Amino acid sequence: MELDEMKQAWQMLEQRLDRQQRLQERIYRRGEFDSMRHGLRPLYLGQGLQIAFGIAAMLWGISFWSTHLGAWWVMACGIAMQVAGIVTIAFAGRLLFLLRGIDYAAPVLEIQRRLASMRAWRVRVEAPVFVLLGSFMWIPAVLMLMLDDADRVGLDLWKRLPDLPMWLALNGMFALGLALLVYRLLRRAGRTRWLEDNFAGSAIRRAERVLDEIGRFERE
DSSP states (O other), rough: OOHHHHHHHHHHOOOHHHHHHHHHHHHHHHHHHHHHHHHHHHHHHHHHHHHHHHHHHHHHHHHHTTTTTTTHHHHHHHHHHHHHHHHHHHHHHHHHHHTTOOTTTSOHHHHHHHHHHHHHHHIIIIHHHHHHHHHHHHHHHHHHHHHHHHHHHHHHHHHHOHHHHHHHHHHHHHHHHHHHHHHHHHHHHTTTHHHHHHHOOHHHHHHHHHHHHHHHHHOO
């Protein structure tokens, strides 16, 4: 065999090997991204349930304050519940927007940036706001239920229990203080990453692991 023929044969073999490697990479990426899509489905479901909960809270708040016009303290409970429902819906919509923006044909680094944005949103914005809401939003909910019962029997709840709102507010402050104490203790124990992973959610953590595996495969 001539030298030129040998070079040509080697070039053809290298081209075939390159094509085979690229094909294997595409097949691997497709399989891993299918797994990633499947792993993110619970996050879609969770945000859908959050939106449904937010709509229910918002409608409850609107129906409550709109039937107690003129009683400002009573209206405040319904308005607070309405605002909480709107915030809940908006936060779910924001996360769904980030999810829908994932381009699975993009480079791995770009998808990792998108997931990093989702993690940052859940850890730095959602978690603190929902801790705050969880500490206090049960107060208007309890008052609204009690006020409905009082209205049915013709009882003036504010005159009978004038210190009730303050007592509930103090309980809310206690709940918030307890949450902050737990956070400080976890930070001191070096469990900040564990806490952030839990705030981010298992679906995002699984997606991050899949992208890390794809990145290692492409570098090898």
